[in-house]
Amino acid sequence: MDLRTYSPTSRTTLHRIPGRGSYDRAVVHAILDEALVCHIGFIHEASPIVIPTTFVRIDEQIFVHGAVASRMLKALAGGARACVTVTLVDGLVLARTAFHHSMNYRSVVILGVASLEEDAATKRDVLMRLIEKLSPERSRALRDPNAKELAATSLLAVSLDEVSAKTRSGMPKDEDEPEDKVAPVWAGIVPLSLSARAAQPENGDAERYPLPHVPAVFRASS
């Protein structure tokens, strides 16, 4: 068993363009750590439901949280099957033919069952790790969540067991017809990335406090 990779299962084996797939833990972790939002799928009254929410990875689990009363949390806390998908959009792929237009992206699909994390100290630590993900070094400036706040928040964990990544990068590939390679049209990529603009304070006395940190990946791409 290679601990650097996830083991493919029948459900995570990629059949379409397998060269775009990866089970490498480092690849999966990097995508999960950069993305702010995941899309959680669950089944509610025989229908698939997909909800966006923030999340944080800690070791080989991801955590999502929400109000105790939310439909998603109620559905998932009962041990229902879940699919958590994370997608980073990296660019437009503009080929010489309509057929080969594409996107550059990095995505992860996690299949599993959510478990409710009820220990108050663990909940507190995970929520602070989520805040660190959004704004590094911020959690130390905040008061601890109080008992009422922790009780109002449900925290769910999904283990990284059945996991695959899929990515596309690089230039378009117009290879089907010889004349396509020389068609008279601009071809290439337009890189896209989530970028931060200047922070906007709410405080009237914001100049008294240090500006918040923003994850390096957002600064670098602006």
Next chain:
Amino acid sequence: MDLRTYSPTSRTTLHRIPGRGSYDRAVVHAILDEALVCHIGFIHEASPIVIPTTFVRIDEQIFVHGAVASRMLKALAGGARACVTVTLVDGLVLARTAFHHSMNYRSVVILGVASLEEDAATKRDVLMRLIEKLSPERSRALRDPNAKELAATSLLAVSLDEVSAKTRSGMPKDEDEPEDKVAPVWAGIVPLSLSARAAQPENGDAERYPLPHVPAVFRASS
């Protein structure tokens, strides 16, 4: 019946923070037209599966496409229930308390059943509209898809009937405890948006051709 709005159903009525919800067609359309990627949920062997893919809205339908052989297309072409969720990340909401940290976002959830679009002329038109969404005015520079390409591409439509939008914008709200409003910490928002960087040509003779257009929303935010 108000034609400017979608009718809420039991499945699309928002219970949590209903003030963030909208059934306004113009709000829904604007989110769908800005987003490049949707996350489609469907049920496969009793598990929810969520897959990211590009899409385009035309009037009151959205269209996704993929290889005829893909698991997603095979599952959905049979008339299975689907949930299509679209999320735009607009910013970090950094409150004075951990509990009130949030994200600014705009999202749409569409519940429905996909139908396979098999008419070659319709498929061609929709695929060209998708390319126009990625890069306005580009489709006229490309040759038409040929019969082999159209046959290899499945196109699915989902009607905008059971639809809701949910958005958060603006500043954090630390209102639970009086002392939180004056806690000595920077509070506010960090705007985030998907931005384009300089297009990178593949052609050796790229200077002969006009640069591709990029949707205005990506240029404006860079």
